[in-house]
Amino acid sequence: MGENSWTLETLQEYGKKYLIGGISSLFRKNPFTGLPMYLSKAEGAYIYDISGKKYIDHFMGHGAALLGHDHPEIKKAMLEIFESGFYAEFDSYINIKLAKMITEIIPCSEIVLFTNSGSESTQLAMRIARGYTGKKKIVRIDGHFHGVNDYVLFNNLATKIDKNNDGSRSSGIHFFSDGIPPEVVNTILLIPWNNIEAFSNIVKKEGDDIAGIMMNPIDYNNGCITTSTDYLNEINKIAHQNNIVVIYDEILSGFRTGLSCAQGYYGITPDICTLGKAISNGIPISVLTGKKEIMSKILDPVLPVIHGGTFSGNRFGVAAGIAAINIMKQDNFFSDLFKVADYFYENLQKLFDDNGIPTRVQHLGSNYFTYFGVNEPITNYYQFDKIDWKFTNEFYKNCIEEGLYYHTDFTVSAAHTKEDMNLTLEKMQAILKRMKNSYFS
Numbered sequence: 001m002g003e004n005s006w007t008l009e010t011l012q013e014y015g016k017k018y019l020i021g022g023i024s025s026l027f028r029k030n031p032f033t034g035l036p037m038y039l040s041k042a043e044g045a046y047i048y049d050i051s052g053k054k055y056i057d058h059f060m061g062h063g064a065a066l067l068g069h070d071h072p073e074i075k076k077a078m079l080e081i082f083e084s085g086f087y088a089e090f091d092s093y094i095n096i097k098l099a100k101m102i103t104e105i106i107p108c109s110e111i112v113l114f115t116n117s118g119s120e121s122t123q124l125a126m127r128i129a130r131g132y133t134g135k136k137k138i139v140r141i142d143g144h145f146h147g148v149n150d151y152v153l154f155n156n157l158a159t160k161i162d163k164n165n166d167g168s169r170s171s172g173i174h175f176f177s178d179g180i181p182p183e184v185v186n187t188i189l190l191i192p193w194n195n196i197e198a199f200s201n202i203v204k205k206e207g208d209d210i211a212g213i214m215m216n217p218i219d220y221n222n223g224c225i226t227t228s229t230d231y232l233n234e235i236n237k238i239a240h241q242n243n244i245v246v247i248y249d250e251i252l253s254g255f256r257t258g259l260s261c262a263q264g265y266y267g268i269t270p271d272i273c274t275l276g277k278a279i280s281n282g283i284p285i286s287v288l289t290g291k292k293e294i295m296s297k298i299l300d301p302v303l304p305v306i307h308g309g310t311f312s313g314n315r316f317g318v319a320a321g322i323a324a325i326n327i328m329k330q331d332n333f334f335s336d337l338f339k340v341a342d343y344f345y346e347n348l349q350k351l352f353d354d355n356g357i358p359t360r361v362q363h364l365g366s367n368y369f370t371y372f373g374v375n376e377p378i379t380n381y382y383q384f385d386k387i388d389w390k391f392t393n394e395f396y397k398n399c400i401e402e403g404l405y406y407h408t409d410f411t412v413s414a415a416h417t418k419e420d421m422n423l424t425l426e427k428m429q430a431i432l433k434r435m436k437n438s439y440f441s
Contacts, residue, residue: 064282068415114313119147129212167198223369285317
């Protein structure tokens, strides 16, 4: 069969003979259609599926392609690596250049370490916290997502939390992956988010064993749920009084609110943080960075925290990172991006309001989500029971059929124009006209 002869369904069935599920990552199964999206092309704010159908992309590769797909400056940087001769397992000047750039824009960054993925960075962050403090347990937020290493897979979404925890105890395990030793559970303590008493209580009980606390400072994995400067400041105070390392996972939140990421937006500096996705516009690379005193445990001459990798700091990712940061440093980059995004958010909320559909369009920076069935702000995961998930799934399934691609991590990129957003709104209006009488009478 020719490439354009495939449909999404037929290519998945063929792919299942050679790939598990016919896909390279289980997260590529679309939550609304149940099918993976196989592409033939991606450019700017658009993607084209295997049959050639064109979509306005509101996913942007989990938000990684913040500059837009196939950005010419990113492509140019990678072509220069090809032309200079690619090699692995060696560094060059550009590795140091990118590290220096990161220390200049990220508040917590004093020294940098490159890894290959977000999961690797979060795992290493926990290992460094344990090595630095000499303690073994990590506090995580019940419902936060930090990749797929053994220590972060359980209770990793809002729909998988311990709903009965009022903050007086550690949350129970409500989701787990087979193949993870049960002993891992004993090294992680889960607490509700935006509840300072929950952290205070767990530190009083187990502070002598707690090495670090890790959280997403903005939770885009569950739509768009924020915190406050006061909460983050109190976390820092309690943590530092008890020799606990504060870790921000900014793999997804990084560069969504500006060049200094969520920590700059809130004005609160963690001890170490992870970065990825948008830092290189989706070219594989990840970063662990933070205070030199803590990070230098990797160089401890007696008992170091071990890290290494053949492809760590790979030249394609590093070159793309330099190019992406240079673009984001331009004077009008974020103001222009947010102008389009805010226009869309305002008119999207108006669209649902005018159609009489209870909806909360929640947004911050370049990412957003629509919580159907509610009008009030969503501030915690206990409110998820109020959301109309049936309507959500049906609405976005219709969007995809109409050429608006949604997956997880709803994103406005720098490649999206006001015209793209107006076309999106027009298509959504037609979809709502067909749907609303079936759901809201």
